[in-house]
Amino acid sequence: MKRYNFKFLILSLVVVLATSCEKWIDPAMNESPNSPADVPMSLILPGAEAGIAYSAGGELSRYSNYWMQQISGVQSHASGHEIYILLESDMDNLWKWYTYAGQLMDLKRIMDKSVEEGMESPHYSAVAKILTAYKLGVSTDVWNDIPYEDAFQGETTGQLTAAYHTQEKVYEIMNTLLDEAITELGSTESVFSPGSDDFIYGGDLDMWKKAAYALKARFAIHLSERNGDAAYTAALAAIPNAFASNADDLQFTFGTATPENAPLFQYDEQRPGYIGGLGAKMIELLKNGGDTDPRLAIYAKPLADGSFVGHPAGDPLDEASMVGDYFAKADATVMLMSYSELKFIEAEANFQLGNLPEAATAYNDAVKASLAKYGVSNETWEAANAAATAGTISIDMIMTAKYIATFLQDETFTDWRRYDNIIGLSIAKGANESEIPRRFPYPTNERIYNSENMPEYGSITNHVWWDVN
Amino acid sequence: MKKLIGLFVFLLFVGTQIVTAQSKQITGTVTSADDGLGMPGVSVIVKGTTIGASTDIDGKYSLEASASDVLVYSFVGMVSQEITVGSQTVINVVLETESIGMDEVVVTALGVTREKKSLGYAVSEVGGDEITRSNNVNLVNSIGSKVAGVQVNSSSGTAGGSSFITIRGMASLTGNNQPLFVVDGVPIDNSMNASGNPDNGRNNLTDGVAYSNRAIDLNPDDIASMSVLKGGAATALYGLRAANGVVLVTTKSGKKTKGRKVDVTFSSTVSIDKISQMPDMQYKYAQGLSGDYAGADGPWWKMFSWGPEVSSLEYDGDTSYKWDPRGRLVPKGTGNGMAAKTFDKEDFFDTGVTYNNSVGISGGSEFASFYLSASYNKSNGVVPENDYEKKTFTLSSDFKLSEKLSLGAKANYINSGGTRIQQGSNLSGVMLGLMRSATTFDNAAGYEFEDGSQRNYRGGGGYDNPYWTANNSQLKDNVDRLIGNINLKYEFSKNLTLSYRVGIDTYTDKRKSHFAIGSRAVPDGQVQEDEHFQRDINSDLILSYTKKLSDKFNFSAVAGHNMFSSYYQQVYVQGDKLTIPKFYHTSNAASLLVRESVTEKRTAAWYGDLGLDWNNMIYFRVTGRNEWSTSLPEGENSFFYPSTSLGIVLSEISALKDLTWLNFAKFRTSYAIIANDASPYGTFTTYDQAAYGDGSTNGVTFPFGGQPGFAVGDGLGNGELKPEKMKSFEIGFELSLFQNRLSIDAAYYNNQNEDLILWVPLSGTSGYTDRLMNAGEMENKGIELLVSGTPIKTSDFSWDVMVNFTKNKNEVLKLADGVDNVGLGGFTGSNMRAVQGKPYGSVYGSDWVRNDAGRVVVDAYGMPELSQVEVELGSALPEWTMGITNSFTYKGITLSALLDIKHGGIMWNGTKGVLQYFGTHGVTENRGEQKVFNAVTADGAENTTAITLDENWYTGLGNGWYGPSSQFIEDAGWTRLKEVSLSYEFPKSLLGDSFVKSLSLSFTGKNLWLDTPYTGVDPETSLMGASNAQGLDYFNMPGTKSYIFGLRMTF
The missing domain is CATH 2.60.40.1120 (Carboxypeptidase-like, regulatory domain)
Incomplete structure (x- = not known):
C-alpha cells in the first residue's frame, strides 16, 4: 500500500510541476516593463530637438569656438582643445549619441512613422526633414564625407555599417530634404501635426517653412568657393521666403530646472574653470577701437575693476572676462540659425554679385538685428557702425561683423574657413598643429567599427570639399 | 558405556x-x-x-x-x-573520528554531504572557526588567501565597503563574474547596487560612495562551514548562475540528542583600525603659483601648491582674516614671527573602532533541535563620520515529526546600514578634496562659516574641504533583509528520501543622500531618495536514492526540480536646487527628477545526478540539468548541460594499500558544460526615456518643460540570444603522506567560455551604438596547489604550515566580428577593456610617442610627445597569488600568521597623476630637478638632453590630464602579513565545574605589514567596487590595518 501511494504521489508531483512549468516560464516576462513597446511621433520629436540643441550649444560648437578664439580653454582637457589637440576619442559621443544613433535615428523613425498606413503625417515628416537637413549640415561641415542614405539599418536589414557620401552628395541630399519638406508643409491633410511637443516653433508650419528657406540660403552660400556666383544667386533666391525678423529665429530655449539646464551653464557648473573667459580677439573686436559695441556687456562679464579682458589663445592661466549671463545662464537660448545670419548672407551674396547698395542695406539690417536680439539697440552706435553705404561696404566689414554676431555658434567656423581667416586670427601659443585646423577627426568608433567605409582624412588641418582655399 | x-x-x-x-x-x-x-x-x-x-x-x-x-x-x-x-x-x-585529511566530509552541491575522497572535482573548505577568527564584517573577506583559485579584492578601507570575489578568473565579459552564494541550500543575492541617477550608468561607480555587496549581511558567527565549489562539475547542479563557482555556506544548527541539552556561545570583539599607507606628499612649498604665495582669498587660478617655500613665510596674526585663524601668510620678517605651518594629510583620518558582539544558543532534545543567534556589529571607519551598523537575528529549528518525516525552518533577519562618504572622481569626494588641498591650508580649522558658505583652500570654489564632505555630503542607507527557508524531508526507506526546500531572500535598501548647498559637486544642493527592493524565491524538490548493487558496487541517484524567481525594483528621486539650508527633504527642492526600473526573471529546471562507486576506490559521477529561462527568446529558451567526474583512490589499490608512508592518494578528473544566463530584456530593442549628457556634463533629461520624451534605444536587442556556455575541464591529485604529516592537493583546470554575451559596439551609423550578441570567447587556464603539513608534532606542541598557490591565465580569445575591444569602465585616458588576445581587464590609456622599436622619441629639447592613440598599458590581473599560513599550537595557545603574496598585475595611479598637477605629491618636492628621458632622438641617437622637472613640466606633460596615463601605471603586486593571530584556549581544568564550558581569548592583527612597489594607497582597492573594472585608483580611500581583541565563551 505504501509503495503504491508513493508512486502516485511522485507521479502527481511530476505532472503538477511539468504543467506549471509552462506558465512559470512566461515569455511575456521578458518584455521590458521599463520601456513602451511603441511611442507616438509627438514624444520622439521633443527629444530630438533637445538633443540637437544641447549638442549645438555644447560639444559641437565648443571645440570650434576655442579654435575661433571666441572663448578660451584654460584647464584640463579644455586647454588641450585650445591648442588644437582634438582626439578621435573626443568625437565618439558627438558622432554616436548626438548624430547617428541619436537624433538622426530618431528623426528617421519619425519619417518612417509619418508614412505608415493610417498615420500619414506630412507635417511631422517635414519638420523631421528640416531638422535632419540642419543636422547633416553642421555634421558635414566639420566631418566632410559622412553617411546618410545607407545608414540606420541596424534593426531593419541588420546592416551594421554604412557607406559614406561625398560632401557634394550630402549637400544635394540636404537640399532635396528641404525641398520635400517645403512641399509637405503645404499639405492640407496630416493625421498628426506637431504642437506643444515642438519646442522650437510650437507647431507653427509657416515658421518651419521660413526656417527651411533660411537653411537653403545658408547651404547655398556655403558652396561659394565651389559654385561662385551660382551660390550667391541661389542664396538670394531663398532669402525672400525665409526669416523676416528676429521672431522667426530657429532657436531652442533651455530651462531653469536642473534637468533642463543649458549646455554652457552646465559646463561652467560641472567643469568650473575649464573655460577661462572670452578670447582676446573677441574682446578686441567688441571694444571696437574705443567705440564700444553695446554687445560687449552682454557677451562678457566685467572684471572686479569693471574692465573687460580677453585671454589670448594658448596663454597660461590669467584673469579674463567670463561669458555673459545671456549665454551662460541656466535657461539660455541656443541659436541654431538666426535672422541676423540670414541678413549677413544677403549682404555677402549681394556684395559678391556686385549689388553694393543691397549689400550695404542688408549689412546694416544684420547688425541692428543682432543688437536688437540682445535688447541693446543703440541709435548712436548704430549710426556710426551700422550705416554702411555702397561706397563703404566691404567683405571685410561683413565677415567681421558676422564673426561678432555668430558668437558661440558653429557657423563661425564655416565662415572663417570660407574666407580663409579674413579676421586675422593668429595661431595659438604652443599649438599642437602647424596651422588652425579645418575639420574634426573621425571618431574612434568609425575607425574601428566602420573601417571599410570610413575614408582616410589625413589630419585635422585638411580642408573639407567646399573649403577650396 | x-x-x-x-x-x-x-x-x-x-x-x-x-x-x-x-x-x-x-x-x-x-x-x-x-x-x-x-x-x-x-x-x-x-x-x-x-x-x-x-x-x-x-x-x-x-x-x-x-x-x-x-x-x-x-x-x-x-x-x-x-x-x-x-x-x-x-x-x-x-x-573514533577519522583524522582530518583523509575521510573528511564536505558539503557539495544541493547541500549533499559527501566524503571528500569520493569527489572527482575540487572543493575547498573554510571552517567556521577560521571564519570567526578572521573577524571580518564582510564574509567575502574571510575567503581570500585561504583557498587556492580564489581572488578577493576588497574595495576600500571604508566601513561597510564591498569586496569582489572571483574563482578561477573571470568567466563573463560583461556579466556577473562573482560566484553564487548559497546559504543552507538557498541561493542568496550578493549584488552591489549603486546609487545615483540611473541615466549616468557606470559613472555612478567612478564617483559616489563605497557600496556594500549584500553578502555582508550574513553574520560570520552563524557559519558552521563554508565550501568553495570551483570546477564546472562541482557547480553544474546549480545551473545558470554557478558558472563562476559557488560559495556554499552552512549555518549552525542544533543537534538532536537524548535528554535535553542547551549550549550557549558568546563572543565579543573590539577592533582598532588605522589607515595603512598613503601617497608620499610634499610639505616644503606653500599654496600659490609660480613661486608666488596665494591664500584662499587669492585669485582662483593661483591656488595650487606651487608657491614659495614654507620656511620663507610667517603669519601676520590678523584675526579678522576668515580663512585662517592664525592670520594671513606673509613673507618672513613682515609678520608676527610665527612660522608658517603645514598640515599633514594623514591627520584627517581617525582611529576606527569596531565592536562586534554575538550570542548563539543551540540545543536539542530527542525530537527537535534549534539554533538561535543575535549579533550586533558597529563599525566606525577611519574617515570621520563613516560608520556601519549591522544587527542580525537568526532562528533555525528542526523537528522530527515522525520516524520518517522531518521539518526544518529557518529565518534570518538583518538590519544593516551606515553613513557613507563621497569618494572617487567627485568634486565633493573626500580624498579628492583632501589630497589636492594646498600644504599650508588647515582644513581642520573649520569647514563652514556662519553664513553657511564653505571654507576651503580654494576660497569656497574648487573642491570640497574633506571635513565639509564628511559632515555635509553623506549617504545613509538602511537595509532590511529576510532570508528564510522551510524544508521537509520524508524518508521512504533508508535508501529513498524525498525532500523539498523553499527559500526566500528579500530586502529593501533605502538610501538617502544629500549634498549641502555650496558643495562643489552640486553647488545648489541636492537630495536623493533611492530605494532598491529585491525578492528572490527558490524552490527545490529532490528525490535521492542509494542502492548497494553488490558487495563492492554502490549506486546513488538524485533527481530534482528547481523553480526560481527574481524581482528587482528601483525607484530613484533626485531633488535639485535646495533653498532652506540643511533641510534635506524633497519638499525643499526646486526641481525633481524621478526614475523607476523593474527587472524580473524566472527560471525552472530538471536535474539529475547519478553516481557509481566501486570498492571504495573508483568513484564515477554524471550529472545533467535542463533549464528554462524567461530571459531568452521564446522557443529557444531551454538548454541542457551535462557533467561527468571520476575519482580514483589509488591508495586503496592492494599494492599501495600497505605502504606506511603513503596514507592517501587520489587522482581526479572532471568535465562539465555549464551555461550562464542572459540578463533580462535583451531580446527586444526598446524606446528609452530621452536624456542627453556628454562626457563633461550631466545633460538634460525628460520630462522637459512639462513634456515627456522618448528616443529610439541605443542598444539593439537580439531576438536570437543564447545562454553563455562554459566548457570546464579539470584534472588533479591529492596525496597524504607520512601519517598525514604532509598533504598535497594539486589541480589543473581549463575553462573555455563561449557564446559570451556582450554589448558589441557598433558604428553609430547603424542607428545604434551597441548590439547584444553571443560573440565572445574567453579562456581561463590555471593551476591550484595546496600543500599542507605538520613539520613538528609532539604531544603538546605542533607546527602546521599551509601554502596555497594559484596561477590563472586569462585570455580573451574573441569578441565579435570586427570588434577587438569592449570597454568595461573608467575614464577617457585610462579605462579598462576586454581586448582580443589579451587578458580580461586590460588597462588602456595614452602613452608617449614611440618609435618602431618601442623607444620613446624626444625632440631637440629632450621633451617627449603625447601620442594621440590609446594603447594597452598592462593587465590588472595578477600572474600568481600565494597564501602561506604558519600556525603554532602549544597546549591551549595558538599563534598563526598568514602571509598573502600577489605577483603581477598593474594599477593605474590616477591619484598621483592629478597630485603632480597640483604640486602636492611628494615627487614634486624636488622642483627643478634635471632629468634625461630614457629615449632616443628623432634620428635614433640616444637622448642626452635633460629637461627640468619644474612647475611647467608638472602642469604640462607631467600629469595625468595633459600627459600620457602610461606615466602612472605601477606594479600593484604585494607581500603582506594579512593576518596574525594569537589565541589562548583556557584549559578545562581551569574552568572546572563552573558553568563555563570553554573560554578563549584572542588577538588578531590584520594587514600589519605591507610591502609593495605601489606608491599610492594600499593596492588592494577598487574604485568601482565589486564590478568588473578593477585596477583603477583615482582618489580611492586608503586601506586599513587592524588590531582586534576577542573573547569567546561557551556555557
Missing part, C-alpha cells in the same frame, strides 16, 4: 557445530569516542552480504548474524570497525 560417552562427545561436537552455524540475535550500542553519546545512523553490515541494520537515535542496533560473521560498523567521518561476532550476543562499539 564407552559407546554412550563417544556418542555424547560426538553429539557435543556436532551440537557445537550446529550452534555455530545458526544465526542469533546480536544487539549493542554504538557510541562516539568524542562525547560517549550514542550515534544514530551508523551502518552495521554483515561483511560479504547485504544484511545490515542502522543504529537508532540512541545508537542501538539489532540484527541477525552467526558466530563466524564479521560485522562492519561504519559512519561517514569515523574510522570503520570490523568485529567478528564469535560468541558474543551484545557487541558495543566505540567509533
Whole structure:
C-alpha cells in the first residue's frame, strides 16, 4: 500500500510541476516593463530637438569656438582643445549619441512613422526633414564625407555599417530634404501635426517653412568657393521666403530646472574653470577701437575693476572676462540659425554679385538685428557702425561683423574657413598643429567599427570639399 | 558405556557445530569516542552480504548474524570497525573520528554531504572557526588567501565597503563574474547596487560612495562551514548562475540528542583600525603659483601648491582674516614671527573602532533541535563620520515529526546600514578634496562659516574641504533583509528520501543622500531618495536514492526540480536646487527628477545526478540539468548541460594499500558544460526615456518643460540570444603522506567560455551604438596547489604550515566580428577593456610617442610627445597569488600568521597623476630637478638632453590630464602579513565545574605589514567596487590595518 501511494504521489508531483512549468516560464516576462513597446511621433520629436540643441550649444560648437578664439580653454582637457589637440576619442559621443544613433535615428523613425498606413503625417515628416537637413549640415561641415542614405539599418536589414557620401552628395541630399519638406508643409491633410511637443516653433508650419528657406540660403552660400556666383544667386533666391525678423529665429530655449539646464551653464557648473573667459580677439573686436559695441556687456562679464579682458589663445592661466549671463545662464537660448545670419548672407551674396547698395542695406539690417536680439539697440552706435553705404561696404566689414554676431555658434567656423581667416586670427601659443585646423577627426568608433567605409582624412588641418582655399 | 560417552562427545561436537552455524540475535550500542553519546545512523553490515541494520537515535542496533560473521560498523567521518561476532550476543562499539585529511566530509552541491575522497572535482573548505577568527564584517573577506583559485579584492578601507570575489578568473565579459552564494541550500543575492541617477550608468561607480555587496549581511558567527565549489562539475547542479563557482555556506544548527541539552556561545570583539599607507606628499612649498604665495582669498587660478617655500613665510596674526585663524601668510620678517605651518594629510583620518558582539544558543532534545543567534556589529571607519551598523537575528529549528518525516525552518533577519562618504572622481569626494588641498591650508580649522558658505583652500570654489564632505555630503542607507527557508524531508526507506526546500531572500535598501548647498559637486544642493527592493524565491524538490548493487558496487541517484524567481525594483528621486539650508527633504527642492526600473526573471529546471562507486576506490559521477529561462527568446529558451567526474583512490589499490608512508592518494578528473544566463530584456530593442549628457556634463533629461520624451534605444536587442556556455575541464591529485604529516592537493583546470554575451559596439551609423550578441570567447587556464603539513608534532606542541598557490591565465580569445575591444569602465585616458588576445581587464590609456622599436622619441629639447592613440598599458590581473599560513599550537595557545603574496598585475595611479598637477605629491618636492628621458632622438641617437622637472613640466606633460596615463601605471603586486593571530584556549581544568564550558581569548592583527612597489594607497582597492573594472585608483580611500581583541565563551 505504501509503495503504491508513493508512486502516485511522485507521479502527481511530476505532472503538477511539468504543467506549471509552462506558465512559470512566461515569455511575456521578458518584455521590458521599463520601456513602451511603441511611442507616438509627438514624444520622439521633443527629444530630438533637445538633443540637437544641447549638442549645438555644447560639444559641437565648443571645440570650434576655442579654435575661433571666441572663448578660451584654460584647464584640463579644455586647454588641450585650445591648442588644437582634438582626439578621435573626443568625437565618439558627438558622432554616436548626438548624430547617428541619436537624433538622426530618431528623426528617421519619425519619417518612417509619418508614412505608415493610417498615420500619414506630412507635417511631422517635414519638420523631421528640416531638422535632419540642419543636422547633416553642421555634421558635414566639420566631418566632410559622412553617411546618410545607407545608414540606420541596424534593426531593419541588420546592416551594421554604412557607406559614406561625398560632401557634394550630402549637400544635394540636404537640399532635396528641404525641398520635400517645403512641399509637405503645404499639405492640407496630416493625421498628426506637431504642437506643444515642438519646442522650437510650437507647431507653427509657416515658421518651419521660413526656417527651411533660411537653411537653403545658408547651404547655398556655403558652396561659394565651389559654385561662385551660382551660390550667391541661389542664396538670394531663398532669402525672400525665409526669416523676416528676429521672431522667426530657429532657436531652442533651455530651462531653469536642473534637468533642463543649458549646455554652457552646465559646463561652467560641472567643469568650473575649464573655460577661462572670452578670447582676446573677441574682446578686441567688441571694444571696437574705443567705440564700444553695446554687445560687449552682454557677451562678457566685467572684471572686479569693471574692465573687460580677453585671454589670448594658448596663454597660461590669467584673469579674463567670463561669458555673459545671456549665454551662460541656466535657461539660455541656443541659436541654431538666426535672422541676423540670414541678413549677413544677403549682404555677402549681394556684395559678391556686385549689388553694393543691397549689400550695404542688408549689412546694416544684420547688425541692428543682432543688437536688437540682445535688447541693446543703440541709435548712436548704430549710426556710426551700422550705416554702411555702397561706397563703404566691404567683405571685410561683413565677415567681421558676422564673426561678432555668430558668437558661440558653429557657423563661425564655416565662415572663417570660407574666407580663409579674413579676421586675422593668429595661431595659438604652443599649438599642437602647424596651422588652425579645418575639420574634426573621425571618431574612434568609425575607425574601428566602420573601417571599410570610413575614408582616410589625413589630419585635422585638411580642408573639407567646399573649403577650396 | 564407552559407546554412550563417544556418542555424547560426538553429539557435543556436532551440537557445537550446529550452534555455530545458526544465526542469533546480536544487539549493542554504538557510541562516539568524542562525547560517549550514542550515534544514530551508523551502518552495521554483515561483511560479504547485504544484511545490515542502522543504529537508532540512541545508537542501538539489532540484527541477525552467526558466530563466524564479521560485522562492519561504519559512519561517514569515523574510522570503520570490523568485529567478528564469535560468541558474543551484545557487541558495543566505540567509533573514533577519522583524522582530518583523509575521510573528511564536505558539503557539495544541493547541500549533499559527501566524503571528500569520493569527489572527482575540487572543493575547498573554510571552517567556521577560521571564519570567526578572521573577524571580518564582510564574509567575502574571510575567503581570500585561504583557498587556492580564489581572488578577493576588497574595495576600500571604508566601513561597510564591498569586496569582489572571483574563482578561477573571470568567466563573463560583461556579466556577473562573482560566484553564487548559497546559504543552507538557498541561493542568496550578493549584488552591489549603486546609487545615483540611473541615466549616468557606470559613472555612478567612478564617483559616489563605497557600496556594500549584500553578502555582508550574513553574520560570520552563524557559519558552521563554508565550501568553495570551483570546477564546472562541482557547480553544474546549480545551473545558470554557478558558472563562476559557488560559495556554499552552512549555518549552525542544533543537534538532536537524548535528554535535553542547551549550549550557549558568546563572543565579543573590539577592533582598532588605522589607515595603512598613503601617497608620499610634499610639505616644503606653500599654496600659490609660480613661486608666488596665494591664500584662499587669492585669485582662483593661483591656488595650487606651487608657491614659495614654507620656511620663507610667517603669519601676520590678523584675526579678522576668515580663512585662517592664525592670520594671513606673509613673507618672513613682515609678520608676527610665527612660522608658517603645514598640515599633514594623514591627520584627517581617525582611529576606527569596531565592536562586534554575538550570542548563539543551540540545543536539542530527542525530537527537535534549534539554533538561535543575535549579533550586533558597529563599525566606525577611519574617515570621520563613516560608520556601519549591522544587527542580525537568526532562528533555525528542526523537528522530527515522525520516524520518517522531518521539518526544518529557518529565518534570518538583518538590519544593516551606515553613513557613507563621497569618494572617487567627485568634486565633493573626500580624498579628492583632501589630497589636492594646498600644504599650508588647515582644513581642520573649520569647514563652514556662519553664513553657511564653505571654507576651503580654494576660497569656497574648487573642491570640497574633506571635513565639509564628511559632515555635509553623506549617504545613509538602511537595509532590511529576510532570508528564510522551510524544508521537509520524508524518508521512504533508508535508501529513498524525498525532500523539498523553499527559500526566500528579500530586502529593501533605502538610501538617502544629500549634498549641502555650496558643495562643489552640486553647488545648489541636492537630495536623493533611492530605494532598491529585491525578492528572490527558490524552490527545490529532490528525490535521492542509494542502492548497494553488490558487495563492492554502490549506486546513488538524485533527481530534482528547481523553480526560481527574481524581482528587482528601483525607484530613484533626485531633488535639485535646495533653498532652506540643511533641510534635506524633497519638499525643499526646486526641481525633481524621478526614475523607476523593474527587472524580473524566472527560471525552472530538471536535474539529475547519478553516481557509481566501486570498492571504495573508483568513484564515477554524471550529472545533467535542463533549464528554462524567461530571459531568452521564446522557443529557444531551454538548454541542457551535462557533467561527468571520476575519482580514483589509488591508495586503496592492494599494492599501495600497505605502504606506511603513503596514507592517501587520489587522482581526479572532471568535465562539465555549464551555461550562464542572459540578463533580462535583451531580446527586444526598446524606446528609452530621452536624456542627453556628454562626457563633461550631466545633460538634460525628460520630462522637459512639462513634456515627456522618448528616443529610439541605443542598444539593439537580439531576438536570437543564447545562454553563455562554459566548457570546464579539470584534472588533479591529492596525496597524504607520512601519517598525514604532509598533504598535497594539486589541480589543473581549463575553462573555455563561449557564446559570451556582450554589448558589441557598433558604428553609430547603424542607428545604434551597441548590439547584444553571443560573440565572445574567453579562456581561463590555471593551476591550484595546496600543500599542507605538520613539520613538528609532539604531544603538546605542533607546527602546521599551509601554502596555497594559484596561477590563472586569462585570455580573451574573441569578441565579435570586427570588434577587438569592449570597454568595461573608467575614464577617457585610462579605462579598462576586454581586448582580443589579451587578458580580461586590460588597462588602456595614452602613452608617449614611440618609435618602431618601442623607444620613446624626444625632440631637440629632450621633451617627449603625447601620442594621440590609446594603447594597452598592462593587465590588472595578477600572474600568481600565494597564501602561506604558519600556525603554532602549544597546549591551549595558538599563534598563526598568514602571509598573502600577489605577483603581477598593474594599477593605474590616477591619484598621483592629478597630485603632480597640483604640486602636492611628494615627487614634486624636488622642483627643478634635471632629468634625461630614457629615449632616443628623432634620428635614433640616444637622448642626452635633460629637461627640468619644474612647475611647467608638472602642469604640462607631467600629469595625468595633459600627459600620457602610461606615466602612472605601477606594479600593484604585494607581500603582506594579512593576518596574525594569537589565541589562548583556557584549559578545562581551569574552568572546572563552573558553568563555563570553554573560554578563549584572542588577538588578531590584520594587514600589519605591507610591502609593495605601489606608491599610492594600499593596492588592494577598487574604485568601482565589486564590478568588473578593477585596477583603477583615482582618489580611492586608503586601506586599513587592524588590531582586534576577542573573547569567546561557551556555557
